[in-house]
Amino acid sequence: MTSFTSPSLLMRLPTRDPHTGLPPLSLATLPDVPASITQPTFSVGDLRPGIVHIGCGAFHRAHQALLTQRAIEVELAEAATPVPPSWGIVGVSLRTPGTLRALQQQDGLYTVLERGPDRTALELVGTVRDLVYAPDAPAQLFAYLRDPAIRIVSLTVTASGYSLDAQSQRLDAQHPDIQDDLRRSCPRTAIGVLVRCLALRRARGLAPPVILSCDNLPGNGHALRQACVDFASLQDDSLGEWIARHVQFPCTMVDRIVPVTTDIDRHDVAVATGLCDAAPVSAEPFRQWVIETFDGPRPRWEATGAEFVPDVAPWEASKLRLLNGGHLVVAYLGLLAGHETVAAAVNDPPIGALALRFMLDEQMPTLPPSDHDIRAYAGQLIVRWRNPGIAHRLDGVGRDGSTKLAGRLLASLGDNLRDGRPAPCTLLAIAAWMRCATGLVDRGRPLPLPLQDRQSALLRRVGGAAATDPGRLVDAFLGLPEVFDPAWGAIPQVRQGLIRAMTALHRGGVYAAIADCHPGECS
Numbered sequence: 001m002t003s004f005t006s007p008s009l010l011m012r013l014p015t016r017d018p019h020t021g022l023p024p025l026s027l028a029t030l031p032d033v034p035a036s037i038t039q040p041t042f043s044v045g046d047l048r049p050g051i052v053h054i055g056c057g058a059f060h061r062a063h064q065a066l067l068t069q070r071a072i073e074v075e076l077a078e079a080a081t082p083v084p085p086s087w088g089i090v091g092v093s094l095r096t097p098g099t100l101r102a103l104q105q106q107d108g109l110y111t112v113l114e115r116g117p118d119r120t121a122l123e124l125v126g127t128v129r130d131l132v133y134a135p136d137a138p139a140q141l142f143a144y145l146r147d148p149a150i151r152i153v154s155l156t157v158t159a160s161g162y163s164l165d166a167q168s169q170r171l172d173a174q175h176p177d178i179q180d181d182l183r184r185s186c187p188r189t190a191i192g193v194l195v196r197c198l199a200l201r202r203a204r205g206l207a208p209p210v211i212l213s214c215d216n217l218p219g220n221g222h223a224l225r226q227a228c229v230d231f232a233s234l235q236d237d238s239l240g241e242w243i244a245r246h247v248q249f250p251c252t253m254v255d256r257i258v259p260v261t262t263d264i265d266r267h268d269v270a271v272a273t274g275l276c277d278a279a280p281v282s283a284e285p286f287r288q289w290v291i292e293t294f295d296g297p298r299p300r301w302e303a304t305g306a307e308f309v310p311d312v313a314p315w316e317a318s319k320l321r322l323l324n325g326g327h328l329v330v331a332y333l334g335l336l337a338g339h340e341t342v343a344a345a346v347n348d349p350p351i352g353a354l355a356l357r358f359m360l361d362e363q364m365p366t367l368p369p370s371d372h373d374i375r376a377y378a379g380q381l382i383v384r385w386r387n388p389g390i391a392h393r394l395d396g397v398g399r400d401g402s403t404k405l406a407g408r409l410l411a412s413l414g415d416n417l418r419d420g421r422p423a424p425c426t427l428l429a430i431a432a433w434m435r436c437a438t439g440l441v442d443r444g445r446p447l448p449l450p451l452q453d454r455q456s457a458l459l460r461r462v463g464g465a466a467a468t469d470p471g472r473l474v475d476a477f478l479g480l481p482e483v484f485d486p487a488w489g490a491i492p493q494v495r496q497g498l499i500r501a502m503t504a505l506h507r508g509g510v511y512a513a514i515a516d517c518h519p520g521e522c523s
Helices: 058-062 066-078 100-103 138-143 178-180 190-204 218-234 235-245 262-274 313-336 343-344 347-364 374-385 401-418 422-439 457-464 470-478 486-490 492-514
Strands: 049-054 088-093 110-115 122-126 128-133 152-155 210-213 252-255 281-284 288-292 307-309
Touching: 049 066, 049 138, 049 190, 058 066, 058 110, 058 281, 066 122, 066 281, 066 307, 088 100, 088 235, 088 343, 088 401, 100 128, 122 262, 128 138, 138 190, 138 262, 152 190, 178 190, 178 218, 190 218, 190 288, 218 235, 218 492, 235 252, 235 313, 252 313, 307 374, 313 343, 313 347, 313 374, 313 401, 313 422, 343 347, 347 374, 347 422, 401 492, 422 457, 457 470, 470 486, 470 492, 486 492
Parallel strands: 049 088, 049 152, 088 128, 110 281, 152 210, 288 307
Antiparallel strands: 110 122, 252 288
């Protein structure tokens, strides 16, 4: 593709939104945005794509897309030409078209609301220069992916989008979606799409793009590389070998709290800009991006605060076990206590204190040696979580627990068991997840905010049959190979600690269980 004329993003004449009566945000209305709102310093219409991003959701738009805009602005300020460097983003959705449709109507523009405890700052982002809903436009997608102008393919598709086997953490070749992709010329999973992209590049003698995972997954680049090699080898061993030799899959660590967009966000943008933005995102002020060093052209992300390092593992470990693990503790105990948001739960003194204790006493000792000040990091997390400006819903944080438990709670529990350290907070969090997964709080009361999980039907069926008996409930969950390795049920300290925590939750509720959470358990 030698030129860029997007069929889906063309400047439109403003028409008023039927619900708000306001003209929509678009290239045509961009000049009407008040000067007090931060806007791109480059001509958005002149920006050419250099990145394809799969999974154009709220997190990507509040993190990588925003930092890419700032990197472009830094590079442009140093250049002698007014033409922005070619780092525009093609946003791709593999499953749901809703957000993409809204962005298409806005010429790819949207607003980021940075919500701090005391003030909210707004910034318009213009790096998304085309949008592709893959099921409707596979030819357009693969035209971009085989274009040598695309130097980076990044993705945020969540851990479940990698189609990994829970035990081996390699590609689940028997997964129905993977089996379906193997029969298709136009695959529909993230792994299938990436391998098809690489096969097209190889067939044309073109250099492959850098494949940049930005998902919360341990060793995300390594896991993605192995999944792609596994998938390719099921079709063509030589393709798998070529990918293994020639394609870079850097690991990354990303961190920014980005809650689900609400009507309040849309209202605040309308008041500030006088325009209707159907796809704004809100985020906390904090942001972090640590990227394993790779070869080849890329945006000047380091000028926007990103860190390029030889090994992401120390940053990844502290984030995965403290932030992501701590989030699960807060989510499941908070839901059982009747809270709706992270801020409400962490500002509840017993839950906030338990979360800090979990991070310092049970997670910190399991981290690899590094120069990080882990105590300061844990304290910073508590402050971030207490931010009342961020309405981060607990049901969103706690969703897909059957997938998240392994890396965020069970791995550290295993480390603590091996080294003879007690882990009662971890056991209580796992018991709280079991309780939430049944859809019940205690004594048959329904959970106010039901959890979504890829195993929801199984969890509710198995858990519901034993919901009134703490021992039977724990054994029923430990017997699920979809979630727990069978070895967990054979460890007396784990089974007994979970039963004790479950009994306290069942009989006395969250606060009684927290009070009963003694350091001597699981020792």
